[in-house]
Amino acid sequence: MRVKDLIGSKLKRALAAITVAAGLFAVSAVQAAETIKVGVLHSLSGTMAISETVLKDVTLMAIDEINAKGGVMGKKLEAVVVDPASNWPLFAEKARELIAQKKVSVVFGCWTSVSRKSVLPVFEELNSLLFYPVQYEGEELSKNVFYTGAAPNQQAIPAVEYLMSKDGGGAKRWVLLGTDYVYPRTTNKILRAFLKSKGVADKDIDEKYTPFGHADYQTIVADIKKFSAGGKTAVVSTINGDSNVPFYKELGNQGLKAKDVPVVAFSVGEEELRGVDTKPLVGHLAAWNYFQSLKGPENDAFKKKWADYAKKKNIAGHKDKPITNDPMEAAYIGINMWAQAVEKAKSTDTDKVIAAMAGQTFKAPSGILSKMDEKNHHLHKAVFIGEVKADGQFNVVWKTPGAVKAKPWSPYIAGNDKKKDEPEMTAKKK
């Protein structure tokens, strides 16, 4: 009886809350007539909060900046922030809520590939727009998504080529180490095919996976050590998020130095190194399209904007030690390009904006003039390879001469040569 009463009263309260919320929503809808709504879909709680929270903040910063300059087509942008809580199915629900109920014109969001895969059908069904700011494994091309992070040929392949070169140490044996999910598995599949094409034998490639949140890397580091006795070895790490800290700590403690066995990481940036004592890690590498340490007026301006914004909004961690990283830059480019495209299209209509996005350029904080490819929805990006310095920043040791065009369909995966380098322009029928 008591339980039933409890449920009854809870239900009533919940209903009341929903009614109030709906009322508020109606009010805000009336007020919002003069604004353009944009959705922000990043996890603010759960495992991915570590990485995604700053992307929400940098998007809001860009919105403030655009509004201060008079908005887009004379209208102010209004951010609608939701929290999908690192819960993949919830991403799809929240995306539907943003598009169908909140009527946003565009959504900036997602980090992990699995979250992107979960929202993709929603964007295609409702014909809306997603800007995805993180480096990923490729093998996807949707007309409703603009990918402002790197495809494998803009990050993974150049990094491996560098390690094979004389300056990178001339590695002959490879450990491909990753967290067990889609991004590392696909990237390693591409890398294995690439290494084979360069004449590396199967016995010289060791592929290893660990579960999400793995914290005990003793055996793995000891194995890498043993493996490296057979020839000059490099480690390619696609370990995601949290697990990097114990991995790098173990590397340092077991005395595996970068000059003997360099580790190049694709998911480790300035933000991830914040929680790590970097002195033993000096010389390990990361490949990105942006580093905080890049010199140039665009980057100085970007860093200053972020530092000021973090101080003003009292963002924990960043207010004392502001840090910028590659996905933040990609998010910043994405929203600015979208604003330019809307101005050009004179409309927020999805299809018109998609057409206006083609060939759009923006002077990126990295100092490169980023260009959205005319066809394949990916940015042309320069690739930088940096070595970790004692202060947690990166020292750029190699870079591509100019911007590289993305190849979302990697030529190293069988069957991809037949796929077209542009999305199908008709929305899929459901």
Added chain:
Amino acid sequence: MSLTGYRKIALAALLFAALAPRAYALDAGAVQQLAAEDGDAKLAAINRLVTEGDVAAIGLFKAMQDDGLQIFNGRVVIVTGDGVKDAIHGETLVVPPDKLEAIVVNNRIRGALDSAIAALKLIVPQRAERLAAARAVAADAGEEMLPLIERALEKETDAEVKTLLAQAAAAIGLKSPVAERRRLAVQVLGQSENPQTKQLLAALLEKTPDGGYTEPDAAVREEAQKAIRAIDSRAVVPQLLGTVFYGLSLGSVLLLAALGLAITFGLMGIINMAHGEMLMIGAYTTYVVQALFRQYFPGAFDAYLIVAVPAAFAVSALVGIVLERGVIRHLYGRPLETLLTTWGISLVLIQLVRMLFGAQNVEVENPAWMSGGFSLGGGVVLAYNRLVIVVFAAFVVLLMWLLLNRTRLGLYLRAVTQNRAMAGCMGIPTPRVDALTFGLGSGIAGLGGVALSQIGNVGPDLGQSYIVDSFMVVVLGGVGQLAGTIIAALSLGEINKFLEPYAGAVLGKIIVLVFIILVIQKRPQGLFALRGRSAEA
């Protein structure tokens, strides 16, 4: 001042005059070449300076390693905290900082610099420095070092340093055109303890594209195979010991995470889903103590853990007591509600920490004495932080055992858990004992948090990743049995580590879970069930 005083000064001045020009008599061309864009050119310059064998180059190399070697107007300069000096002549320059251009130093150059410095240090008078230098040279010797190594070998009297130098010379000797010399070099290298040596030897046995071997002489190849076998067989025992230690270390981490739960869940029967957050609070307390030390007593930074341990215990215990008095005591006997409530509390605590410290992980630095490791030979290194944690786990277990079996609180606690009503009748203040016991369990979880902060991440979600493991250990060991918890934790650690090399980390974890399910099916009470009357209580 006496005459002798003047004489001394004059002598010093003379000496200085004699030494000073020598100190900067570096090959100007080579120094200039260090600033070259191309890595090969830089390496050639380093090698040239090494061949000249002038110790003055050490300072230059060190500056280059620390990014202190920069370019100003095409001139190579050394930038230090106190100003800018010319790298060749040593005169002080006034340079605006934005005019300086960095010289890129990558891993390859850094490695070459390391061994170059070591080679130049082979003839310093201090034995410890010579030994370290010889080790570095033996690991990575280049041909240009041969004159330096031979010079050092002639003068060297210490046996250990001598062996290392001989190995370094042998590594270079592998490239000799004379087959017999190569064979002798392989023989010397077979005695080496250095893991890189095997790499050198294995390279000899590699096949070249035209079907032959890198090493043309069959006798040398055979010797190399023998040497590799010798190195491998010497590594067997240390590697086995290493695996045992890895298991022990994982086991003690599990134990520290689960011990607190063994009290709150095991002894008191409270399904405490907020247990992980007690670990997290302990870890964050460590972080705060560390930050305070850094700010107020930077000199005593390495000792911050001594303060962090009691502080973490106190803070977590306090939070635990507040929880017990405020919430959990109203839910005794209602396990489902307890589970839901404590889970809710865990979410509240996570969000609270996120608001206070931010969503990002915070950095907890190991004290210097916990960084690095102890070499077992055969390439196996036991990390000091893991060793410390094993000892710490033993210490916490001992402390708990003493508390439970040697103090009045322990006696009360055991009485209350065995028969609450009877204990109450005997005048034991059961509510107070409950609060203190829950506080003790939480405090011990806090101690676990201190340990976890030294090996992994400190973030708001820290506890989430350990809660399942903790329950697993307690249930497997047998609820209410401390000894069971200890044995379960250690055996899970060992099983995991012995499986991992064969099955991989992912499959290894699955096999362990299946194993636990099987054990629980066979023995629902866990490995060590309570026997007798108390089992029914």
